[in-house]
Structure formats: C-alpha cells, structure tokens
Amino acid sequence: MALTQNTPPAPLPISSELLTAIAHGTHHDPHTVLGPHVHPPLKATGPQWATVRVSRPLATSVSLITATDRHTMTHEHEGVWVAVIPAPGGNAPEYQVDTTWGDTTHTSDDGYRFLPTISEFDLHLIGEGRHEQLWTALGANQRNYPTSFGTTTGTAMAVWAPTARAVRVIGDFNGWDGRAHAMRSLGSSGIWELYLPGVGPGAPYKFEIYTADGQWLRKADPLARATEVPPATASIVADDTYTWGDNTWMTRRATRDPHDQPMSIYEVHLGSWRQGLNYRDAAHQLTEYISDMGFTHVEFLPLAEHPFGGSWGYQVTSYYAPTSRFGNPADFKYLVDTLHQAGIGVILDWVPAHFPKDEWALGRFDGTCLYEHPDPHQGEHPDWGTYIFNYGRNEVRNFLVANATYWLEEFHIDALRVDAVASMLYLDYSRVDGQWTPNRHGGRENLDAIAFLQEANATAYRRNPGTMMIAEESTAFPQVTAPTHVGGLGFGFKWNMGWMNDTLRYLHEEPVNRRWHHGMLTHTISYAFSEQFLLPLSHDEVVHGKGSLFTKMPGDDWQRFASVRSLFAWQWAYPGKQLLFMGNEFAQRGEWREGGSLEWGSLNDPAHARVRGLVRDLNTLYQRHRALWDNDHSPEGFRWLEYRDSDHNTVSFTRTSHNGDQVVVIANFAGVPHENYRVPLPHGGTWREELNTDSSVYGGSGVSNTSPIAADNTPWGDGASHSAVIRVPPLGVLYLVPESH
Incomplete structure (x- = not known):
C-alpha cells in the first residue's frame, strides 16, 4: 500500500545497544529516548510527527491517549514500547499512557515528557x-x-x-x-x-x-x-500540608534576642518520658507537664530518623526526616505548634559530627566516599564506629548547613543543640600519633569543620532571627560563642561542662571532706564569663553505670534528697542558663533507661514529690527575678560575698540585674546547720528569705529565718559593707531578697 501524507513514518531509529540500556534502566540520560521526540519535517508543508517511547516492563499492551485519538503502541524491545503520533506545528501533543498488565489497566501521565524540575x-x-x-x-x-x-x-x-x-x-x-x-x-x-x-x-x-x-x-x-x-x-514521600497556629510565637520570636531572656530547659528523650506516646499524645501531655513545672523550653534528644533506638537518636540515617516511631512530619509539627502556643520554646539535638555505616543509608552512597571524608584519618570515628562528614566538600557542607535551616524553618524549631562539637574541631580527637594528619598549617584543628560550623551558625542566625545555636563543646577551644565576623565559631551558647563536672565531683564527696575540695565549687567562676554558658545536668550524667543524681550524693536518703535540692538551687542561681534532664526534677533513684518510662510511681513518695515542688518553685522565682537571668554573661551581674569559708563548706554571692534587681545566694554544703552565722550583704536595710531548700515544704529540717533579716553596717566577707547574723540550714541553699533599702 502506498504511503500518504497522513501515514505515520517509521519511529526515529536508535541503536540496539541504546535500546537495551533504556530497557534495563542503565542509561544516564533516558529522556533522550523516552518521551516525545519530534521528527525533522520531511516537507515544509507536510504533517509533522513525533516518536514516543515508554518503558513498561511486562505490560501486555500499551496505548497513548491524546485529546483526539488513541494510538496503539508497538512493543519494541524488553518492555520498551513505541508509537508515532502527529505533532501539529512541530509540537508533540499532551498525552496519557494506558498500560495493561493482564486484566488490569492503569492510566497515567508520562514523566519523560516533562522538563527538568530543577532550575x-x-x-x-x-x-x-x-x-x-x-x-x-x-x-x-x-x-x-x-x-x-x-x-x-x-x-x-x-x-x-x-x-x-x-x-x-x-x-x-x-x-x-x-x-x-x-x-x-x-x-x-x-x-x-x-x-x-x-x-x-x-x-x-x-x-x-x-x-x-x-x-x-x-x-x-x-x-x-x-x-x-x-x-x-x-x-x-511526605505530605507537605500543615496549617500552623503559632503565629504569635513566631512573630515574637523574630523580634527578641533569646540569649538575654530567661531559659530553663527540660531535656527529654521522647521515647522514654512516658512510653507509648506518639507526637500528638506528647503534644498534650508534655505541654501540660512543662507548663505546670514552669520550664521555658523543652530540648528533645535527636528526633531525626535513626535505625537503632539504643543510640538515643545520635546515629542519624535520615537528616531531614523526623523519626516515624512517633508519627509523621505533620504530627511532629503539631507537637512543636502545641508547645509554642503554650509559650514553650523547642530545642532539638542535632548531630552533624558523624553518621552510621548502614549500607542502605549515606555511607558510600554512590559507591564512593561521597558524604564521608575519603581519608580514614578524617572520615571514620574510632570511638563510635561511624563515618565523619567531608566538611570541605561543597555539596556535603551544603547538605548540613541547609539541614540546620530546614529544622528552624520548616518545623519552627527555636534552637539546635549541636552534639559532639569537640570531635569535629580537632583532627586528633580520640586518636594517637600516626592516626591523624595535621592541617595545612601543621596544627591539629580541623579547618574544614570549623568553617562549616561558622557557616551553619551564621546562616541560621541570619535567616532566622530569634533562634539559637548551642554547642556541646567540652574543651577550651577559644571563642565558641564569639561572632563569626571576629573569628569565633558563632554559637549563641556553649554547654559549661567544667561547671557540671566540678560541681558533681564536689557533691560526691562526703560533707566532712568537702573543705579539702572547696576550689571545685568556686574556681568555675574564673571562666564563667569567657563564653555565653548554659549549665547542663543532662542525660549523659545519669546513664551507663553513672547512677542517678540522687545516688551520686553521699549519705542516707535524707541527705541525698537535701543534696539534690541544694544542687538545683545552686544551678538556678549560678550565672548561665540551665538544663535539667527528665526524671531529675523529682530525684529519680534509678539511672535513666531508654527502654522504659521514667519512675513516675516514685511521686507517690512525698520526698520525691517535694523535690519536684522545689523545681517548680525555682522556675517561678527564676522568671520573677531578673537578677537570675538578664545579666548572665557579664561579671557585672555576679559578685562573691564570701568564697573562702571552706571550714564551713559555705559560699555566698549576689546576682544583680541591669535594672538593679538583686538576689543574695547563700549555700551551705556542710551536713550541719550554722547557727548565728554572719553573712555578708551588699547593702543595708531588711532582707527576707525568698527560698530555702531546707524548708519543711520541700522535705527539709526547717532551719529558717522567719523574721525579716536586718543588715547592720559590719563589713564582712569579700569586701561587703554590710552583714547580718542568720541561721544557715544543713545541705541547704537560701535566696535572700531586699525588702527595704
């Protein structure tokens, strides 16, 4: 039969090798074959045509459907089907594909007819x-x-x-x-x-x-x-739809500097706070609990997807996905949204220091060292058996910097606590000689990781005013919280690991021995203003055989409860923001186990319930008195009144706000009370007890000062012009505030 102008020509030819590659899905550019391809015109005025190929393995029949016609496709090779259709004006028409497998027919659009979705x-x-x-x-x-x-x-x-x-x-x-x-x-x-x-x-x-x-x-x-x-x-494939209700919070966040605001953080491992909760359950139960306790923020241990629950989230495989253990991304947004609407900030633990070697995840992603550094001296972590990111590679650095931005913007997270910063800063971290290579200057600093941290912090603060970046950094690396434009790392806060270690070591000593360790309590102030510090009593202190805060304390149960109460009052009063891990607020006896819930039943014991009552009151007093938070990072907000009295295991200091609010703190870490004890005071007038951790309300012995305390003009202590004689309770902390001046 003779061909006419309306008879389709033969399909555009391709080689058998190319056709096989297309059929097997091994070609680097399948769009050059699949989808519509317009023929060169045979005549200036003749009809024009397009060859359309689709890959439909195992199909029994395939047809193209245009707005006006149906075109039966011919099987060409190993699941590749072909048809030639009119292309009026040299443009292939829109079409859909009908594919039949046995008795089932499916109609779909053809992804190979679309332009690239990336610009x-x-x-x-x-x-x-x-x-x-x-x-x-x-x-x-x-x-x-x-x-x-x-x-x-x-x-x-x-x-x-x-x-x-x-x-x-x-x-x-x-x-x-x-x-x-x-x-x-x-x-x-x-x-x-x-x-x-x-x-x-x-x-x-x-x-x-x-x-x-x-x-x-x-x-x-x-x-x-x-x-x-x-x-x-x-x-x-995630559902992107969610309607936020925290506009008031987000508007206020963008206009406030959180570094100068009160910050009392409740650290939570979501899977074991109360086992069995999903994101939406936690949205109500956790929000109600934190609101009642008066914490300003909640910090979640890592919630990016991780395969092994026993890692507590610190071995991440999907950096952009909230773990599905508790629900989908919209459910997690609901949790954040609910906390925000209750006035509670949300901090998320972020882990850019390393990632696990699971073969289905980031490791050797395209068969090469793609996300990890190719040099094992820099690309593998000797302690954790994990890979280390190649911070010097543009695309890898971008992956992580954008990830920080992602959590702050898409999930309205208010701060990221960056895990294991010290392991990133030093090439010789946890390595012996011969296992690390110096940088180009001959030093031990990881220059690429430093540049990455600076970029991540600068980008986060620039794009999201009112957010925070917090470093868990355990060394004396300089300028961790200094701005990047002066050479600092650009964090807003640094965990004060020195304060935590020395304070817990001091309190672990029997009271009779503490006079010999008095410097542990007092010397931390020598560097308290060298960075913008946050004081952590975190999950790391109550796991792996370390015991709970309660069992770290010496003595019988009464002494242990008293010591825990005095520790918390000391932490809330000391310069720096504070963080407390869940369960500590009621002096849980057992160390934390991620496989079970907190020991909520212990609250049936009045001694545990009273510790929780103290923490609630501490949070109330903390937010009421600007002296305890608005001058945290300046020596002008702190003054020793007496720090040399090691014989009595007692120290005192005053906290002062920018507007003149004052709180005097007197801490007695001896196991006995001090009667008729003269304490320095910053000025005359009358003072009253605002807090006494030895109050019977909190389970203490009730050694207190019920009448107003009159300061006389007797100089005392570290140059104070006034002083007063008071009762100081055993293993107790007092907060005094002026009634008149």
Missing part, C-alpha cells in the same frame, strides 16, 4: 554549596502541572550521586523494579532527576544506584522528609 540556578547554588533551602530542590518534592487532561499531580525526585553510571527510582508504584523509572543526569552537577506523575504522599521509595564498578545499590533518600518505621528502611 539552572538551583544547580549553580548546589555546585557552589550555597543552596540554603536544598530540600526544595533535592529529595522528593510534590509538583502539580496543568494539562489538557486536568491537573497532573506527582513527585519530582532528585538526588546527588556524581559517580553513578545510572540511577533509578524504585517503590511500590513500580513493584520495586526501577527499569521504568530511570533518572536523567543533569550534567556535571552530579544531580539525577525524574518527575513521577501519580506518585504522591505516603509512597515508599528508594534510589537504585548503578556504581562505577557495576554494582547496584539500594539507598534511602538523603533528603527524605519522611521514612518507614524502623526497622523498615524505605523513604516516604
């Missing part, structure tokens, strides 16, 4: 390591497009795998057979991309990566925003 500007920013909202370009992002068939909904997939020979997307939507969903390489960027029509929220997926040495790896998405519940390891 050239995105690629430029990623290459420069400056894409501050990286999650909007990489990972799984929902994209909708208007078509003649209505709105096409789907998910744009993109992943960085620069040495891969091919990348495919696999999931329930293709029976975990990636041949029909091969991604295209976007040139030298190392980014692979594909739009998947019809794939939406809730769909599990992974990337299948064909390495340079010919192996297929199945990997979770590094930028997945949701995951399956462990031990399952697939990524999940």
Whole structure:
C-alpha cells in the first residue's frame, strides 16, 4: 500500500545497544529516548510527527491517549514500547499512557515528557554549596502541572550521586523494579532527576544506584522528609500540608534576642518520658507537664530518623526526616505548634559530627566516599564506629548547613543543640600519633569543620532571627560563642561542662571532706564569663553505670534528697542558663533507661514529690527575678560575698540585674546547720528569705529565718559593707531578697 501524507513514518531509529540500556534502566540520560521526540519535517508543508517511547516492563499492551485519538503502541524491545503520533506545528501533543498488565489497566501521565524540575540556578547554588533551602530542590518534592487532561499531580525526585553510571527510582508504584523509572543526569552537577506523575504522599521509595564498578545499590533518600518505621528502611514521600497556629510565637520570636531572656530547659528523650506516646499524645501531655513545672523550653534528644533506638537518636540515617516511631512530619509539627502556643520554646539535638555505616543509608552512597571524608584519618570515628562528614566538600557542607535551616524553618524549631562539637574541631580527637594528619598549617584543628560550623551558625542566625545555636563543646577551644565576623565559631551558647563536672565531683564527696575540695565549687567562676554558658545536668550524667543524681550524693536518703535540692538551687542561681534532664526534677533513684518510662510511681513518695515542688518553685522565682537571668554573661551581674569559708563548706554571692534587681545566694554544703552565722550583704536595710531548700515544704529540717533579716553596717566577707547574723540550714541553699533599702 502506498504511503500518504497522513501515514505515520517509521519511529526515529536508535541503536540496539541504546535500546537495551533504556530497557534495563542503565542509561544516564533516558529522556533522550523516552518521551516525545519530534521528527525533522520531511516537507515544509507536510504533517509533522513525533516518536514516543515508554518503558513498561511486562505490560501486555500499551496505548497513548491524546485529546483526539488513541494510538496503539508497538512493543519494541524488553518492555520498551513505541508509537508515532502527529505533532501539529512541530509540537508533540499532551498525552496519557494506558498500560495493561493482564486484566488490569492503569492510566497515567508520562514523566519523560516533562522538563527538568530543577532550575539552572538551583544547580549553580548546589555546585557552589550555597543552596540554603536544598530540600526544595533535592529529595522528593510534590509538583502539580496543568494539562489538557486536568491537573497532573506527582513527585519530582532528585538526588546527588556524581559517580553513578545510572540511577533509578524504585517503590511500590513500580513493584520495586526501577527499569521504568530511570533518572536523567543533569550534567556535571552530579544531580539525577525524574518527575513521577501519580506518585504522591505516603509512597515508599528508594534510589537504585548503578556504581562505577557495576554494582547496584539500594539507598534511602538523603533528603527524605519522611521514612518507614524502623526497622523498615524505605523513604516516604511526605505530605507537605500543615496549617500552623503559632503565629504569635513566631512573630515574637523574630523580634527578641533569646540569649538575654530567661531559659530553663527540660531535656527529654521522647521515647522514654512516658512510653507509648506518639507526637500528638506528647503534644498534650508534655505541654501540660512543662507548663505546670514552669520550664521555658523543652530540648528533645535527636528526633531525626535513626535505625537503632539504643543510640538515643545520635546515629542519624535520615537528616531531614523526623523519626516515624512517633508519627509523621505533620504530627511532629503539631507537637512543636502545641508547645509554642503554650509559650514553650523547642530545642532539638542535632548531630552533624558523624553518621552510621548502614549500607542502605549515606555511607558510600554512590559507591564512593561521597558524604564521608575519603581519608580514614578524617572520615571514620574510632570511638563510635561511624563515618565523619567531608566538611570541605561543597555539596556535603551544603547538605548540613541547609539541614540546620530546614529544622528552624520548616518545623519552627527555636534552637539546635549541636552534639559532639569537640570531635569535629580537632583532627586528633580520640586518636594517637600516626592516626591523624595535621592541617595545612601543621596544627591539629580541623579547618574544614570549623568553617562549616561558622557557616551553619551564621546562616541560621541570619535567616532566622530569634533562634539559637548551642554547642556541646567540652574543651577550651577559644571563642565558641564569639561572632563569626571576629573569628569565633558563632554559637549563641556553649554547654559549661567544667561547671557540671566540678560541681558533681564536689557533691560526691562526703560533707566532712568537702573543705579539702572547696576550689571545685568556686574556681568555675574564673571562666564563667569567657563564653555565653548554659549549665547542663543532662542525660549523659545519669546513664551507663553513672547512677542517678540522687545516688551520686553521699549519705542516707535524707541527705541525698537535701543534696539534690541544694544542687538545683545552686544551678538556678549560678550565672548561665540551665538544663535539667527528665526524671531529675523529682530525684529519680534509678539511672535513666531508654527502654522504659521514667519512675513516675516514685511521686507517690512525698520526698520525691517535694523535690519536684522545689523545681517548680525555682522556675517561678527564676522568671520573677531578673537578677537570675538578664545579666548572665557579664561579671557585672555576679559578685562573691564570701568564697573562702571552706571550714564551713559555705559560699555566698549576689546576682544583680541591669535594672538593679538583686538576689543574695547563700549555700551551705556542710551536713550541719550554722547557727548565728554572719553573712555578708551588699547593702543595708531588711532582707527576707525568698527560698530555702531546707524548708519543711520541700522535705527539709526547717532551719529558717522567719523574721525579716536586718543588715547592720559590719563589713564582712569579700569586701561587703554590710552583714547580718542568720541561721544557715544543713545541705541547704537560701535566696535572700531586699525588702527595704
């Protein structure tokens, strides 16, 4: 039969090798074959045509549907189907694909007819390591497009795998057979991309990566925003929809400097605070509890997805996904939202120092050292058996900097506590000679990690006014909380590990021996204003055989309860913000176990309940008296009144606010009371007890000063012009405030 102008020509030819690569999903640019490709015009005035190829492995029949016609496709090779359709004006028409497998027919759009979902500007920013909202370009992002068939909904997939020979997307939507969903390489960027029509929220997926040495790896998405519940390891297309109700909080946050505000933090491991709670349960129960206790902030141990619960979240595999153990991302947003609406700030533990070696996650992601440093002296952690990020690689640094931004912006997190900063700062951290390589200046500092921390902090503060970056840093590295523009690391706070260690070591001594260790209590003030400090009594102090705070204290039960109460009053009064791990607030006897709930039953014992009552009152007094918080980082807010009285195990100091509010603190760590004890006071007039940890209300012995305390003009202590004779309780702390002056 003779061909007419309306007879379709033969499909555009391709080689058998290329066709096989397309069929197997091993070609780096399948869009050059799949999807519509317009023929060169045969005649200036003749009809024009387009060859359309689709990959539908195991299909029994495939048809193309345009606005006006149905075109039966021909099976070409190993699941690749082809048809030639009219292309009026040289433009391929929009179409859908009908695919039949046995008795089942499915109609879908064709992802290979869409332009790349990542812009050239995105690629430029990623290459420069400056894409501050990286999650909007990489990972799984929902994209909708208007078509003649209505709105096409789907998910744009993109992943960085620069040495891969091919990348495919696999999931329930293709029976975990990636041949029909091969991604295209976007040139030298190392980014692979594909739009998947019809794939939406809730769909599990992974990337299948064909390495340079010919192996297929199945990997979770590094930028997945949701995951399956462990031990399952697939990524999940997240639902981006959530309506926030914390506008008042967020507006106020952007206009306030939190570093000069009261901050009393309740540290929580969500899985063991009360076992069995999900994010939404916790939103109500935890918010109610923290509100009642008067804490200003809650700090969660890491909640990014992690495969092993026993790591407490510190071995992260999905940095952009809240753990699915307690619900989906919207549920976690609900938790944050509820806390904010109750006036409670949210701090999240963040772990950019290392990541685990699970073969389905970040490690050797494209068959090479991609996220981890290739030098084992810098790329593997000897203590934790984990990989260390390659902080000097643009894309890796960008991955982490954007991750910090992600939590602050997408989840309204108010602060990130950065874990294990010391391990990042030093090339010789936990290494002996021969196991580390000096930097280019011959020193031990990890210059790339330092630059990364500076960038992460500067970016977080610039983009999100009113947030905080907090360093868990245990060495004397200089200028941790100094601004980056003067060479500092740029953190807002640093955990004061020295204060914590020395205070607990001092209190571990029997009271009769403490006179010989008095310096542990007093010398920490010598560096208290060298950084902006936060005072932690954290989870690390009550695990792994360390015992609880209660059992760290010497003596019988009465002495232990008294010592715990005096420790908390000392912490709340000392310069710096404070953090207390859950269970400590009621002097839990057992050390913390992540596999069980806190010992809530102990609150049936009045002694434990009274300790909790003290913590509640401390939080109330703390926020009432500006002296206890608004001048935390300046020596002008602190003055010793008496620090040499080691024979009585007693010290006293005054805290002063910018507006003149004063609180005098007198701490007696001896096991006996001091009667007729003269204490220095900063000025004359009358004073009263604002707090007494030995009050019978808190389970103490009731040694107190019930009448107003009249200061006389007898100089005493460290140069104080006035003093008074009072009763000082055993293992007790007093707060005195002026009644008149």
